[in-house]
Amino acid sequence: MIQNITCIGAGFVGGPLGAVIAYRCPNISVTVVDKNASRIDSWNSDALPMYEPGLSDIIAEIRQRKNMCNLVFSCEIEKAIHEADIIMLCIDTPTKKFGIGSGMALDLGHIQAAVRTIADVATTDKIVVEKSTVPCGTASRIQDLLVSGSKGNCKFEVLSNPEFLSEGTTVTDLLHPSRVLIGCQRTETGRQAAEKLAEIYKRWTSPELIITMDQWSAELSKLASNALLAQRISSINSLSAICEAVDANIDSVVEGCGSDPRIGNKMLHSGIGWGGSCFPKDVAALVYLARSLGLNTVANYWNAVLEMNEDQQTRFVKRILGCMQRCINGKNIAVLGFSFKKDTSDTKHSPSIKLVRGLLVEGATICVYDPMVSESQIRTDVSPSKDDSTRLRVFSTADEACANADAVVVATEWDEFKTPEALLASHQVNLINGVNGSETNDVGMNGAHEISARKKVDWHSIVDNMKQPAFIFDGRNMLSSQYFENLSCRYVGIGYSSRWDDVHYPLL
Ligand SMILES: NC(=O)c1ccc[n+]([C@@H]2O[C@H](COP(=O)([O-])OP(=O)(O)OC[C@H]3O[C@@H](n4cnc5c(N)ncnc54)[C@H](O)[C@@H]3O)[C@@H](O)[C@H]2O)c1
Numbered sequence: 474m475i476q477n478i479t480c481i482g483a484g485f486v487g488g489p490l491g492a493v494i495a496y497r498c499p500n501i502s503v504t505v506v507d508k509n510a511s512r513i514d515s516w517n518s519d520a521l522p523m524y525e526p527g528l529s530d531i532i533a534e535i536r537q538r539k540n541m542c543n544l545v546f547s548c549e550i551e552k553a554i555h556e557a558d559i560i561m562l563c564i565d566t567p568t569k570k571f572g573i574g575s576g577m578a579l580d581l582g583h584i585q586a587a588v589r590t591i592a593d594v595a596t597t598d599k600i601v602v603e604k605s606t607v608p609c610g611t612a613s614r615i616q617d618l619l620v621s622g623s624k625g626n627c628k629f630e631v632l633s634n635p636e637f638l639s640e641g642t643t644v645t646d647l648l649h650p651s652r653v654l655i656g657c658q659r660t661e662t663g664r665q666a667a668e669k670l671a672e673i674y675k676r677w678t679s680p681e682l683i684i685t686m687d688q689w690s691a692e693l694s695k696l697a698s699n700a701l702l703a704q705r706i707s708s709i710n711s712l713s714a715i716c717e718a719v720d721a722n723i724d725s726v727v728e729g730c731g732s733d734p735r736i737g738n739k740m741l742h743s744g745i746g747w748g749g750s751c752f753p754k755d756v757a758a759l760v761y762l763a764r765s766l767g768l769n770t771v772a773n774y775w776n777a778v779l780e781m782n783e784d785q786q787t788r789f790v791k792r793i794l795g796c797m798q799r800c801i802n803g804k805n806i807a808v809l810g811f812s813f814k815k816d817t818s819d820t821k822h823s824p825s826i827k828l829v830r831g832l833l834v835e836g837a838t839i840c841v842y843d844p845m846v847s848e849s850q851i852r853t854d855v856s857p858s859k860d861d862s863t864r865l866r867v868f869s870t871a872d873e874a875c876a877n878a879d880a881v882v883v884a885t886e887w888d889e890f891k892t893p894e895a896l897l898a899s900h901q902v903n904l905i906n907g908v909n910g911s912e913t914n915d916v917g918m919n920g921a922h923e924i925s926a927r928k929k930v931d932w933h934s935i936v937d938n939m940k941q942p943a944f945i946f947d948g949r950n951m952l953s954s955q956y957f958e959n960l961s962c963r964y965v966g967i968g969y970s971s972r973w974d975d976v977h978y979p980l981l
């Protein structure tokens with residue numbers, strides 16, 4: 474009988490996962506531990522370490538259980554390992570920045586350190602679950618580290634149970650997973666451990682969504698899922714470049730292709746490229762895996778997905794420059810949105826970073842506004858040169874960032890930036906899809922109200938306060954071109970040509 478679960482790593486995965494298990498399994502004690510004391514302090518305060526819709530509601534509800542509260546955030550790692558029946562490794566696996574595989578392979582140093590601590594401390598049998606994204610074969614390496622490092626007589630079973638949540642919809646994704654993969658050893662004890670983990674998920678997930686397989690397949694399925702999703706977006710972005718050149722419209726192309734149910738229209742939204750803490754590092758890890766296996770054509774194939782993403786970002790900066798008479802030196806450009814997607818404060822590999830750097834280098838003053846990202850985070854990410862630093866300005870409202878701007882660039886699709894028609898259209902789609910509607914009473918679904926409560930951008934007043942000609946660059950294809958044309962703006966979106974494009978000869 475599982476009574477205690479410990480999540481090691483209180484980040485984007487460990488914190489919310491621990492909260493959802495505690496929420497759904499009131500008779501299980503969940504402890505989320507981290508070596509980073511300030512992160513744990515933050516989880517124990519009202520200001521959670523990340524913005525994620527619905528998360529604070531869930532945690533508040535668990536805490537209201539008073540002496541029945543079954544969720545603890547702590548730095549007492551050894552104690553939590555000692556007490557746990559199941560240990561979930563929710564530790565970061567960043568891209569390696571040194572030595573062999575630098576820039577491509579995943580760095581497993583943090584995971585290994587945690588596994589060594591488990592081996593050191595454990596005195597009873599443990600099921601160790603890989604939630605982190607790892608290269609194939611890691612589960613058996615973890616098993617080896619545990620067995621060779623263990624001082625006691627205890628037995629370990631390692632399971633691969635990759636996490637598929639997306640930031641911004643973490644709580645919904647954890648409460649309603651599309652599938653739960655459990656990779657186990659093909660032994661009786663391996664299958665028993667998988668069954669114990671499956672029993673936890675079954676408290677809130679229907680059994681047919683739980684798929685058991687071998688560990689390598691589960692590990693590869695995670696890298697492959699992210700690579701396939703990133704590939705779809707790179708594919709549509711490659712087509713957006715063709716649309717801009719031949720006067721076709723990417724939205725029509727998505728409709729034309731996505732209406733085929735075999736293709737579907739999800740993850741086909743064209744924009745300034747994909748970012749985040751997962752796609753860039755996981756596609757690179759797949760490229761590295763293929764290269765290490767001597768499969769160079771396979772590696773080149775997936776590497777093209779990365780290259781396409783770089784190209785989309787560079788092309789957008791060139792397009793801005795081209796539309797603005799090839800010179801933005803001395804001009805004011807407002808950038809709305811800095812996080813890598815809406816509804817998250819995460820900026821890892823955000824396309825906005827490259828965008829802001831590219832515009833700064835051209836001599837423009839860049840005024841950034843993001844509803845959830847702090848000025849210090851933006852400055853750290855952009856790390857402008859001394860010369861550029863004074864031309865990077867961060868504001869706490871969109872109005873201030875856009876005052877006196879020559880151009881406004883929308884870089885993240887926050888709902889508050891939508892034009893009225895676009896807002897209405899997405900509300901209708903949400904109603905049809907049941908998002909934030911009445912399909913569920915989960916506490917975690919309430920987060921959307923946090924967004925709608927924030928002030929919508931008043932585009933009329935923004936445009937009134939811009940310099941003429943006023944350019945609007947829609948890096949997320951989320952605004953209505955007609956709306957801005959009615960306001961006499963020069964609107965440029967991704968995936969269709971604009972009459973403001975510079976067509977004379979290419980910018981190299
Ligand atoms: N962020 C996502 O949306 C997401 C989704 C699915 C899977 N993943 C994968 O899950 C893993 C975790 O991702 P994340 O975004 O939560 O990372 P994160 O950086 O937000 O959190 C990881 C935490 O682990 C802690 N940590 C590292 N080593 C430790 C140790 N030895 N002992 C205790 N704590 C330690 C760090 O201090 C950090 O707080 C990664 O492999 C990632 O690829 C992430």
Ligand SMILES: O=c1ccn([C@@H]2O[C@H](COP(=O)(O)OP(=O)(O)O[C@H]3O[C@H](CO)[C@@H](O)[C@H](O)[C@H]3O)[C@@H](O)[C@H]2O)c(=O)[nH]1
Binds near residue numbers: 637640702748
């Ligand atoms: O049609 C689309 C969809 C997404 N994006 C961009 O793609 C990136 C990633 O978006 P998304 O996948 O929604 O967010 P992540 O939180 O990075 O989630 C991905 O990475 C996680 C970590 O591995 C996985 O668990 C998820 O299943 C996987 O979707 C973001 O920059 C988005 O703006 C687009 O440009 N067009």
